[in-house]
Amino acid sequence: MDFSEPDEAVQIKKALDDFIDREVAPLESEHPEFLGEDYERHIVDDDYYQVPEYREIRETIREKAVEAGFYGMGMPEEVGGGGVDVLTKAIVTEHLANRPPGFHSAIMGGAGGPTPILLAGDEAQREEYLEPLMAGEITTCFALTEPAHGSDPQYMDARAEKDGDEWVIDANKYWITNGPYADFAMVFARTSGEDGEYEGITCFLVDADAEGYSVEKVHRTMGLTPGGQCELRFDGVRVGEDKVLGEVDHGFQTAMNWIGGGRISIAANAVGSSQFLLDLAVDYARDRETFGKPIGHRQGISFQLADLATDIEQTRHLYRYAAWKMDNDERARKEESMAKLRGAQLNNQAADVAMQVHGGSGFMKDLPIERQYRTARVLRIFEGTDEIQKRTIARELI
Numbered sequence: 001m002d003f004s005e006p007d008e009a010v011q012i013k014k015a016l017d018d019f020i021d022r023e024v025a026p027l028e029s030e031h032p033e034f035l036g037e038d039y040e041r042h043i044v045d046d047d048y049y050q051v052p053e054y055r056e057i058r059e060t061i062r063e064k065a066v067e068a069g070f071y072g073m074g075m076p077e078e079v080g081g082g083g084v085d086v087l088t089k090a091i092v093t094e095h096l097a098n099r100p101p102g103f104h105s106a107i108m109g110g111a112g113g114p115t116p117i118l119l120a121g122d123e124a125q126r127e128e129y130l131e132p133l134m135a136g137e138i139t140t141c142f143a144l145t146e147p148a149h150g151s152d153p154q155y156m157d158a159r160a161e162k163d164g165d166e167w168v169i170d171a172n173k174y175w176i177t178n179g180p181y182a183d184f185a186m187v188f189a190r191t192s193g194e195d196g197e198y199e200g201i202t203c204f205l206v207d208a209d210a211e212g213y214s215v216e217k218v219h220r221t222m223g224l225t226p227g228g229q230c231e232l233r234f235d236g237v238r239v240g241e242d243k244v245l246g247e248v249d250h251g252f253q254t255a256m257n258w259i260g261g262g263r264i265s266i267a268a269n270a271v272g273s274s275q276f277l278l279d280l281a282v283d284y285a286r287d288r289e290t291f292g293k294p295i296g297h298r299q300g301i302s303f304q305l306a307d308l309a310t311d312i313e314q315t316r317h318l319y320r321y322a323a324w325k326m327d328n329d330e331r332a333r334k335e336e337s338m339a340k341l342r343g344a345q346l347n348n349q350a351a352d353v354a355m356q357v358h359g360g361s362g363f364m365k366d367l368p369i370e371r372q373y374r375t376a377r378v379l380r381i382f383e384g385t386d387e388i389q390k391r392t393i394a395r396e397l398i
């Protein structure tokens with residue numbers, strides 16, 4: 001059994017550090033109000049993503065990341081990706097999350113970027129959607145959740161009906177990341193069957209300028225969730241048969257396969273940002289003195305750090321094991337869910353420990369801890385809540 005990181009991951013991490021120092025750090029210095037460690041001091045509310053200048057900076061980083069080959073690195077080489085395996089991509093994701101703040105989705109793709117679900121597309125769809133997506137020229141969004149159905153999307157209210165050669169889509173989708181800015185949406189609607197059935201759901205590629213497509217409320221969120229979440233409406237949107245991704249009635253399974261890899265990325269990201277928080281806390285515990293001694297010499301503090309370090313290591317091995325199974329074509333549904341569940345819990349715990357160790361200074365916006373504290377919370381909700389991960393694990397067991 002070899003626990004060393006694959007050579008490719010080590011090389012990419014090094015190249016990524018160079019890239020950040022060369023291309024991203026100058027932008028950080030130029031725009032501390034958006035990308036610097038203390039950007040939230042400059043922007044009082046959390047709507048910074050809606051500031052055009054912030055988005056332009058992200059787009060600049062994206063273009064440079066495409067040129068450097070980091071963007072879409074997990075996509076196959078035949079579509080212009082880096083062809084790296086799930087484990088390598090996850091290790092790089094962890095590495096990136098160990099650097100503040102959250103611009104990594106602009107480098108590696110993230111919710112609006114290239115997604116394996118589009119590999120289900122035919123040649124024409126690959127040309128029209130996947131190629132410009134890989135080139136960073138356009139972005140997309142994944143529109144599954146609805147006001148009445150989040151954990152149970154197979155009960156969705158969205159409908160698409162055939163009218164001659166066209167499909168007519170009526171749907172209302174909620175909390176769609178990158179929805180406000182996407183050039184096209186991957187929209188899921190029931191095309192046959194009964195509520196609750198996995199079969200009978202189809203995925204459509206819908207251009208944002210299609211008649212009847214509208215961006216409704218852009219939601220304000222807790223913490224840093226780059227991409228902006230919004231409500232999307234599809235009122236009698238007409239699309240041709242060429243806009244069906246994969247097979248009619250089989251869109252749900254395609255979506256679930258994609259979400260699998262996403263869970264590992266979330267876990268890896270959680271481990272990276274938990275490590276960042278632990279490192280901050282350790283440094284602080286070494287320096288901060290009370291009653292004439294560094295607080296790190298007190299068991300009340302050092303044991304918190306020891307427990308956190310242990311949990312980080314445990315979760316790191318869990319996500320790597322899940323990724324390794326996927327790369328070896330083994331069923332990993334249970335392990336992916338375990339990694340996502342533990343990763344999400346870990347990041348919340350890490351933010352809590354870091355804040356406790358820092359005392360009052362952790363609570364102030366001068367340090368990135370309070371932001372991480374708020375940002376960590378969503379990990380327990382999106383891409384399957386804690387409870388839904390447990391449900392999946394239990395179903396694999398029983």
Ligand SMILES: Cc1cc2nc3c(=O)[nH]c(=O)nc-3n(C[C@H](O)[C@H](O)[C@H](O)COP(=O)(O)OP(=O)(O)OC[C@H]3O[C@@H](n4cnc5c(N)ncnc54)[C@H](O)[C@@H]3O)c2cc1C
Binds near residue numbers: 144150229386387
């Ligand atoms: C920041 C953010 C970004 C998002 N981005 C996207 C996106 O890009 N695209 C998209 O389609 N969706 C997106 N979502 C939606 C997200 O996937 C859902 O919020 C999530 O799946 C949970 O659904 P829900 O919020 O409707 O909660 P519900 O399903 O209503 O669940 C409410 C509570 O009940 C629990 N629960 C539900 N069913 C069970 C059960 N059987 N057993 C035990 N407990 C249960 C849940 O765990 C939760 O605690 C995003 C959400 C957030 C917060």
